[in-house]
Amino acid sequence: MDEIDRTIVNLLRADGRTSYAELARRVGLTAPSVQDRVVKLERNGVIAGYKAVIDSEAIGLGITALIGIIPDNSADHLDICERLRAIPQIESCYFLAGVECYQLKVRVPKMGDLERLIHRVGAIPGVAQTRTTITLSTKWEDRPQPIPEDGDGHGVG
Amino acid sequence: MDEIDRTIVNLLRADGRTSYAELARRVGLTAPSVQDRVVKLERNGVIAGYKAVIDSEAIGLGITALIGIIPDNSADHLDICERLRAIPQIESCYFLAGVECYQLKVRVPKMGDLERLIHRVGAIPGVAQTRTTITLSTKWEDRPQPIPEDGDGHGVG
């Protein structure tokens, strides 16, 4: 993970479809060596994949909400997590240090869908209470930040 | 935005580097027509871009936290938003309906960085209080959900 790798990662974060030839021009190497580096980054788990960024509103998912989950004492977290994963509308799921031990980011087409979703989450065994907050607007999302200088040995290796 | 477009979008969400030739084989068209559809989806804003998915821990950003912001009465939201945007560690920023009117998702290398970051956010004029929650683990993040059937006319057009 040297300066060249960081440049490659930054370029691919900004545009995941950048060709190896283009990356090569940017970093001053040839396409095969860039490909070699990218393959290694993928194998090390630094690059976990590539995604198209979709406008949620454009595909009919106009409502975004955050749902916090407060568990009860009997909560079986493996089970809760599994049941949450089975709900497709939950796009992100974080396990938190706090009273609300999960936070979910969900997207739905209509308010009615959100209501049904909240009921479904609340009905999961071990969930004592949920707290939902509607997002009025997304200022920005998943903005890549610069890679710290010492960002090397922490990978899966 | 017909069935074929939805398939293309789903394939590109799962792997943003899928070639036009491969997409063409999957949807039963030729590469040029698939390319044509993709270009239109990009122009309509349905596909907003392509990103490599990076493992935060592997690049030294091992700590993820959620910061809620409670504003005071004098808060100038344009100004707050601008100042937040200038902080690179804030990867996502949502404007919420609730007492905590912003929620930030931040990533930092070390706890000390998080502390400095919280102080910096708290020092923004109009910010009365912040509430920070550490994420112990990310169960999943940005998982694509199926596109609803009527996901057509809502786009930028």
Add this chain to the structure above:
DNA sequence: TGGTCCGGTCGATCTCGTCCACTACACGAG
């Protein structure tokens, strides 16, 4: 009937991806 638009196909051409052999350099052992 004929014109036009839209979306698709086909073929030509250029670029890109990918594989392989070779090279340059750093490192350690004998």
Add this chain to the structure above:
DNA sequence: CTCGTGTAGTGGACGAGATCGACCGGACCA
């Protein structure tokens, strides 16, 4: 010092992919 060895990069060759223009066929409408 010399010799392997491992790592990283180069360059060439070849097949696959991207891209462009010309053409085709159905839907729609006067």
